[in-house]
Amino acid sequence: MNSVFEIFKIGVGPSSSHTMGPMVAANRFANRAADLIGNQSLLPNQVRLSVRLYGSLALTGVGHATDGAILAGLSGCLPSKSQTEEIASAVKTVRASNQLALAGHQVIDFVEARDVHWLRNETMPEHPNAMKFQLLSSDNATQPGQILLEEDYFSTGGGFVYDRNELLQLISNKTSSASNTAASALPYPFISAEELLKMCSHSGLRIDQIIDANERVMRTDAEITEQLDALWDVMKRCIDRGCQTSGLLPGSLRVPRRAPRIFRQLTSRSPVTLQCPSDLLQFKDGGYPFTDPLQQLDWVSLFALAVNEENAAGGKIVTAPTNGAAGVVPAVLAYYMFFMPGANRAGMHRFLKTAAAIGMLYKRNASLSAAEMGCQGEVGVACSMAAAGLAACMNGTIEQIENAAEIGMEHNLGLTCDPVAGLVQVPCIERNTMGATKAINAARLAVLYGDGQHFVSLDRVIETMRQTGVDMQVKYKETSLGGLAVNVVDC
Numbered sequence: 134m135n136s137v138f139e140i141f142k143i144g145v146g147p148s149s150s151h152t153m154g155p156m157v158a159a160n161r162f163a164n165r166a167a168d169l170i171g172n173q174s175l176l177p178n179q180v181r182l183s184v185r186l187y188g189s190l191a192l193t194g195v196g197h198a199t200d201g202a203i204l205a206g207l208s209g210c211l212p213s214k215s216q217t218e219e220i221a222s223a224v225k226t227v228r229a230s231n232q233l234a235l236a237g238h239q240v241i242d243f244v245e246a247r248d249v250h251w252l253r254n255e256t257m258p259e260h261p262n263a264m265k266f267q268l269l270s271s272d273n274a275t276q277p278g279q280i281l282l283e284e285d286y287f288s289t290g291g292g293f294v295y296d297r298n299e300l301l302q303l304i305s306n307k308t309s310s311a312s313n314t315a316a317s318a319l320p321y322p323f324i325s326a327e328e329l330l331k332m333c334s335h336s337g338l339r340i341d342q343i344i345d346a347n348e349r350v351m352r353t354d355a356e357i358t359e360q361l362d363a364l365w366d367v368m369k370r371c372i373d374r375g376c377q378t379s380g381l382l383p384g385s386l387r388v389p390r391r392a393p394r395i396f397r398q399l400t401s402r403s404p405v406t407l408q409c410p411s412d413l414l415q416f417k418d419g420g421y422p423f424t425d426p427l428q429q430l431d432w433v434s435l436f437a438l439a440v441n442e443e444n445a446a447g448g449k450i451v452t453a454p455t456n457g458a459a460g461v462v463p464a465v466l467a468y469y470m471f472f473m474p475g476a477n478r479a480g481m482h483r484f485l486k487t488a489a490a491i492g493m494l495y496k497r498n499a500s501l502s503a504a505e506m507g508c509q510g511e512v513g514v515a516c517s518m519a520a521a522g523l524a525a526c527m528n529g530t531i532e533q534i535e536n537a538a539e540i541g542m543e544h545n546l547g548l549t550c551d552p553v554a555g556l557v558q559v560p561c562i563e564r565n566t567m568g569a570t571k572a573i574n575a576a577r578l579a580v581l582y583g584d585g586q587h588f589v590s591l592d593r594v595i596e597t598m599r600q601t602g603v604d605m606q607v608k609y610k611e612t613s614l615g616g617l618a619v620n621v622v623d624c
């Protein structure tokens with residue numbers, strides 16, 4: 134949780150906790166199982182797999198494409214490395230053949246209806262998003278039904294996955310001071326906003342420079358630059374693709390994509406032809422061809438809609454810090470890049486590093502998992518991160534940036550997670566537009582109309598989010614058992 138590239142990851146939709154996490158977990162287990170089969174010279178027909186999904190994963194996993202993610206991960210796919218077509222093809226192959234090439238190696242029987250178990254009434258105490266993978270001896274073995282390998286994994290939000298030992302270590306690190314953790318290998322190990330701000334004051338560095346110094350322990354300058362550019366490139370392409378792709382989103386709700394229609398509406402009165410939102414870059418230093426003073430906010434909503442419709446369709450996105458909330462940071466960053474005078478690549482890097490610093494604080498001191506925190510832990514955190522990123526690009530002081538991040542969360546506290554039909558569509562897609570516009574408002578309030586002095590600190594608001602998440606009823610935490618999910622008819 135110390136790297137920008139753990140908070141921002143290139144992945145696939147629709148969910149970081151329910152799609153990306155399970156795919157990574159399945160991939161990890163598949164590799165271990167394939168090694169064991171090879172080392173023990175077992176025949177592929179002597180083994181079979183069992184996958185058990187618990188809690189929130191079982192309750193909303195169908196709508197979140199957890200089943201396909203498991204099949205793809207077992208077949209060797211990874212969200213960071215595999216193209217969406219490759220993932221779809223792997224899933225199709227398993228379902229058509231009832232066979233699976235384990236981590237791309239041994240071909241074993243795998244009957245999804247028999248081997249994947251949805252345990253909707255069971256949870257593991259460690260985390261609501263739990264999975265159990267087993268490699269068993271099959272009926273062809275001399276002793277059928279024996280457990281050859283068993284591992285539990287936990288998908289804790291934002292695409293982070295831990296086995297049991299790793300999770301326990303993480304929990305223990307959370308209760309340690311920074312100097313006692315792996316973070317001590319970093320020049321600036323911070324665990325709270327207060328510490329981060331003190332480090333900035335003592336060193337004279339900005340937040341993004343603190344992050345940069347830490348990041349250099351893990352990567353070269355060239356790698357950092359290249360990976361930041363890649364993040365913005367994926368975000369920008371996602372916005373463009375979302376504005377150019379029409380049709381219905383997958384799933385029972387048959388939700389139509391709105392971004393292409395809004396893009397056409399926004400550009401219909403433009404004196405110049407715009408093929409996609411990236412064409413707005415030509416006006417960034419002046420000459421913006423629209424007269425409605427609030428139309429830039431409409432664009433921001435469009436950017437967020439476009440990304441989240443792509444996410445809902447299983448497209449390539451940047452987890453920021455989760456997939457359900459993947460539209461907020463790109464929309465606000467696009468606002469900076471397309472509309473703010475003087476915006477440039479260095480500013481884009483500064484935005485992402487500052488936003489990531491705020492994401493790290495939430496990850497460490499609360500959670501990015503909607504199954505633990507509700508939507509305040511997804512769209513709320515994304516709003517807070519984006520507000521800080523934009524405030525940094527507006528040359529806010531460190532106190533103003535911290536204030537922007539705090540405002541971004543303060544007015545998302547208590548936000549529940551209640552996706553209709555278990556799909557990451559309603560209210561998720563539109564909610565990202567609210568998160569993005571709120572982030573811009575927060576940054577402007579903090580930087581243009583504030584002096585950095587404020588009543589509620591970022592650390593206090595993060596702790597308040599955590600406590601609110603703990604107190605929130607389970608039916609509002611990514612289970613689709615309450616809220617809109619039960620008051621809107623799925624037909």
Ligand code: SF4
Binds near residue numbers: 509511558561564
């Ligand atoms: S309601 Fe919020 S937290 Fe829940 S799935 Fe949708 S975006 Fe994610």
